[in-house]
Amino acid sequence: MRLSLRFLLPLALVLAGLAYAVIPLVDTLTLKWFVRDLEIRSELIGRMVESPLVDILASESKTKLLSYFNRIIQDERLFAVGFCDRDGKLTYKTLTYPDSISCNGPGTLNAGQTALLRFTQGAVHVAAVGIEGNGRIWGRLMLVHDMSWIERRSSDTKWYLFYLFAVIGGVISLVTVLVAHLSWRGWVAGVRAMLRGEGLIALIGDPKPDADLHPVAQDLRALIHDLEADKRMRDESQLSWTPATLKTILHDHLAGDEVLIVSNREPYIHNWQDQQVEVQVPASGVVTALEPVMRACSGVWIAHGSGNADREVV
Numbered sequence: 001m002r003l004s005l006r007f008l009l010p011l012a013l014v015l016a017g018l019a020y021a022v023i024p025l026v027d028t029l030t031l032k033w034f035v036r037d038l039e040i041r042s043e044l045i046g047r048m049v050e051s052p053l054v055d056i057l058a059s060e061s062k063t064k065l066l067s068y069f070n071r072i073i074q075d076e077r078l079f080a081v082g083f084c085d086r087d088g089k090l091t092y093k094t095l096t097y098p099d100s101i102s103c104n105g106p107g108t109l110n111a112g113q114t115a116l117l118r119f120t121q122g123a124v125h126v127a128a129v130g131i132e133g134n135g136r137i138w139g140r141l142m143l144v145h146d147m148s149w150i151e152r153r154s155s156d157t158k159w160y161l162f163y164l165f166a167v168i169g170g171v172i173s174l175v176t177v178l179v180a181h182l183s184w185r186g187w188v189a190g191v192r193a194m195l196r197g198e199g200l201i202a203l204i205g206d207p208k209p210d211a212d213l214h215p216v217a218q219d220l221r222a223l224i225h226d227l228e229a230d231k232r233m234r235d236e237s238q239l240s241w242t243p244a245t246l247k248t249i250l251h252d253h254l255a256g257d258e259v260l261i262v263s264n265r266e267p268y269i270h271n272w273q274d275q276q277v278e279v280q281v282p283a284s285g286v287v288t289a290l291e292p293v294m295r296a297c298s299g300v301w302i303a304h305g306s307g308n309a310d311r312e313v314v
Contacts, residue, residue, distance in 0.1 A: 011176065015169045023161050027154055034150045038125045039114050042143045045072070046129030053141065054133030057083075062092065069094050077149065079124060082142040083131075091139075101126055101142065111140050116147070123147035259299035266303035267291045270313040277309045 049072060056065045069081045073094055082093035084103035098119065102108065109115055111130030116123060125145040131138045267287045269280040281287065294301055305311065 011173055012169065015165055015172075019162065019165045022165075023158055026157060026161060030154055030157055031150065034147075034153075035114075035116060035125060038145050039127060041077075042114065042125075042127030042129060042145070045078070045143060046127075046131070046141055049141070050129075050131055050133065053083075053131060054138060057131075057138050058134065065092050066094070077145055078143065079146040080144040082144070083139055084128075084142060085139040086137060093142075097142075097144065098124070101144065103140070103142075109140075109142070123151065259294065259297050260302065261290060261294060261299065262302045264304050266305060266307075266310070267294070267301055269307040270309040271307045272309045277313055280307075 049068075052068065053065075056068055065083070069083075069092065072078060072081050073096065080094050080097040082090055082097045082101070082103075085091050088104035088108070090097075090103045100119070101117070107115070109126060109128035111128050114125065114127045116125055118124075125147055127143045127145075129141045129143060131141050263286055265282060265284045265286055267281070267290075269282055270277050271280065272278075281291075290301075293299070305314065
């Protein structure tokens with residue numbers, strides 16, 4: 001459990017930090033996209049109603065104009081419509097038109113401008129569309145869109161992101177804990193096997209052990225090498241050099257190997273003396289040093305035969 005918490009707690013903190021940073025960013029980007037869509041929508045509505053609106057304005061029929069405005073706001077997203085004349089007066093408006101949105105004064109929107117306003121009832125998007133026709137400028141059409149549906153979608157987006165991060169965190173946590181658990185079990189099993197002596201010889205002799213056990217195998221090889229070196233030095237310091245000892249050492253260290261010596265000086269010189277072969281040992285440091293070794297290991301000595309009876313004897 002503690003091992004799992006060591007992985008899960010940092011992961012949870014990282015995911016929480018990412019969610020804290022990403023969700024406001026996504027909320028801001030989503031709001032910008034919706035506002036841009038409303039700007040395009042307002043411009044499109046203004047161009048569509050411009051020609052009929054000019055005709056109604058020319059007839060100066062307030063009843064027809066208000067009826068036309070009421071039909072326009074049948075759209076669920078369009079909250080209110082107003083009309084500002086060239087003198088900056090709000091001459092026509094629907095009943096839902098906010099009184100705080102005026103046609104003149106500070107914060108007045110000119111034709112082609114938009115604004116995002118927040119009231120106690122909620123946020124609205126206001127767009128001013130210039131109305132022209134019959135060779136004159138009639139004024140500005142004020143389109144007020146309700147932003148409550150955008151806020152609802154933004155809230156839904158936040159929850160979707162929250163659920164997404166929760167699912168990602170759960171999946172990553174599960175995979176992390178599973179991998180850590182399996183790795184830990186494999187390591188513990190390997191250590192237990194080594195403590196019981198199982199697979200120790202194979203581990204030491206294998207040049208490529210498992211990656212997890214490689215440091216242990218390397219330390220074991222170094223330890224065994226040091227022990228062998230110490231034992232060899234201790235034995236050599238207490239060794240009594242005899243032909244039997246030399247033969248034993250050569251057998252242990254050169255087991256299965258054949259010892260050959262190639263030199264100019266031969267270990268034995270054979271000469272004819274009174275029709276008999278006489279053996280002479282030459283006075284040579286090479287012969288004195290290596291001749292006992294060759295006899296102990298039954299080696300082969302290849303040399304120049306300087307004696308006149310070497311060919312008959314060797």
